[in-house]
Amino acid sequence: MAPLPPRPRTPLRRVSQGSLRALSRSGSFPDAPAGLGFLEPAMSELADETDALHGNLAGLHALSNSLHTFNESFASYLYVMEMNALTTDWPQAPTETSYQLAKKRAEDDARAAQAALRAAVEAAEAAEKAAAAEAEEALANDTTVVSASAAPPSKMKAPSGILKHPAGLPKKKPKPKMTAKERRERSLAIEKVVMNLPLEYRGQDPSLRRHVESVIELLMDNPTGLEMINFAKLPDLNQARANKCLLALMNRKIVTKDNSSGRISYVWHGVAE
CATH class of the missing domain: 1.10.10.10 (Winged helix-like DNA-binding domain superfamily/Winged helix DNA-binding domain)
Structure with missing residues (x-):
């Protein structure tokens, strides 16, 4: 029976094939210290980074504490303001009486405006009537013939300018009733x-x-x-x-x-x- 072929093996990394001493004495690090001495600089750098990480975590913890303190203070302020609004009386705030007085004042203003409008319309109508009366009186005066006291009826003449109507103004005729x-x-x-x-x-x-x-x-x-x-x-x-x-x-x-x-x-x- 023929012997079995060897099982394939995964190539291992160099650090697994030899000792730390062989690695330290390899050609890549000819000046490396003997034994584990080459780990000292790496461990020192690791310690520095660990200190930096610890400092950052301490800063985050301090920030968290500050935010927690601020949240508690601000929440207390809001609570105090709400309690103050619920327990404080505001004497200048409008009440039901204020709304009733405002409504009554608006109604009074509306009645006053209507009265003023009615008075203005009546005054305008009175002025129109007075103007119409003056126009009728002026028309009557224009069409009246003035007679001389010593002249006979056949020689009556109107004074100059009485019968003459202003230019551009047609003689007003009596308006027929409708x-x-x-x-x-x-x-x-x-x-x-x-x-x-x-x-x-x-x-x-x-x-x-x-x-x-x-x-x-x-x-x-x-x-x-x-x-x-x-x-x-x-x-x-x-x-x-x-x-x-x-x-x-x-x-x-x-x-x-x-x-x-x-x-x-x-x-x-x-x-x-």
């Missing part, structure tokens, strides 16, 4: 025109809406055209306000400007259907 149905239709027509104007003319400014309604009514009564001077009704509706209302109407193509006669007049066209 029936209830006509007034209702006129109001609906004016409302339809106002609804086509910007928001400020539709009620945001009550006085401006009143002015634009007055201008629209004048234009409806005089569809052939009116000059700027005919729209001003002092002291409430001045020329600047009338011009603003006319500009808004012209922007919506409801009124056009005509200067074919040499004078600028505003002609009514109405809302396009």
